[in-house]
Amino acid sequence: MAQRYGSTYSPDGSPKTSAKPEGAGTPPPPKHRPFDGKRPSRVGARSNLLFYAGLPLSWKAFSAEPIVMAGYLAALGCLVGAAFLTREGLKAEEAYEARKISRRPAIPRKIFGSVLTGVGLGLVGWFGWGALETVIFASLGTVLHSLAFGFDPLKNKGMDDIDTFQQDRVSKAIDEAEAHLNTMREALSRSGDRAAETRLDAFIKTARDMFRTVEDDPRDLTAARKYLGVYLLGARDATVKYADLWARTKNAEARQDWFALLDDLEQNFAARNEALLLGSKTDLDIEIEVLRDRLAREGIK
Template sequence: MRDLRRHQRPSDAPVFDSGLNVMFLAAFPLVLWIFQGSLSGVATALLEMGLFSVALRLISRGQELQRAYDLAQVATAPKLPRKVIGSALIGIVVFILAGHHFPTLVAPSFVGLVATGLSLTAFGVDPLADKGADNPELLNRIAAEHAWDQADDSLSQITDRIAHLDDADLTLKADATRAMVMGLMRSFGTDPRDLARISKLVTKFTEILRAETDRLERSWHEDNYLFARKRFILKLDVLSESFETHAREGSQRSGRDAFDLEADLLLDRMPRESAA
């Protein structure tokens, strides 16, 4: 589930909640009570304002988590029911206020329960169950999207480095290679076994391409940069062809993957081919 956290991250954008703002204004008479009441009345008003502030803050945070939960494809239910607790605190505030006007606790208790119920009706209860965690198809799709994003980021970093060399043809070729790799990767869909195999091929391809880019950059401002450029293009062609072949065939060998072995053989063979 670690890879799925980004699918349940709450939005950082502020959201105007008119209901909470109206409830905040409803506490204004408590401020007047501080200046007009007795010492015990002032203490009660401060307690009421404190409870009411905590209640509104809990409900506000609960609303944020609710919006994130509704937008997410996969999400876990909040461990702390903030909206329920906030509504209960509002009921307690109303109970205390009503207790000053009735000789018994029956009426204040009823009014407090009504206030809690109205708050829950207005803002709802917190999500009670995890969302999407029991849907294998959805989880596989999200895992595949995460793998695609990681691969695309890694390849984009390499193509950006090549673009900084200010060679239009080389940049175009690198971008085309990245598009080919990502197109093949996405064509395998979301099956976990296919995804694991193609991800292994992409990882090895990226490692070799990154090493070759390091080598090209070191030679770019030297006298033999044309030879380094030709070597890089040749190796990129061979690597791309080898990757596409093994990705489409889907063949595997015991122990080391076929593409892994061929890539290492290519590394040993390239210096001799370049020298020739």
């Protein structure tokens, strides 16, 4: 009977049968790809263009009278400050949205950026035209900046009915762990080893999976603290030393050892995260069983 041809690389095909041992044709588990779990960054061209928006004021300032020049330079300073606050506000918002449980940013940077934009354009209107133009420019600048970049998160996320003390401990531990990961990434970016940076991104994805698990259930912090602290601290120190060594000597043996270390760490982080998730599932099963027993005692099915 005719049989549709299919091979390893055929669409919807299956591997060809052969006399291989059982399990030999099983494909390896999928590995993390560089962009898994990532979102496009909001800190891009729009926020960077704000730094150049006020540059024409510098040319206009030095061709004006001293008082007008001072006003234009002050306006330029306000616009550059607004651009900086806006960019930092977008970074803070990304960090806020990346977590399931997060505190609002302590400083509403984007709101302050909108206000500074209005002040800067208001100064341009005052020294270049008059009072009416000042109000128009300031109002338009503030409103348009707010519409373009939005407002900062103004309330905490996912912290209802959660022990504040426990959540503070979790937030502090994860902030320290994120700092270790950022140090590792910065060190490798200086080394110029692109393959190592890609490998580190895969490990960071696995580590952050554990972070999210601990955030979902702060009781898991005790079991995960060694991973968030001691192990990541050791990985950070090893990565910094490897990056410096690779930049100087291109030592292949050190590179192989570092990759092996990342493999071991990723496997251990994944296994611990799986154990934490399994523990949460066990707790859920116990709660369901207790509820069923209570309903059965009350004659409810």
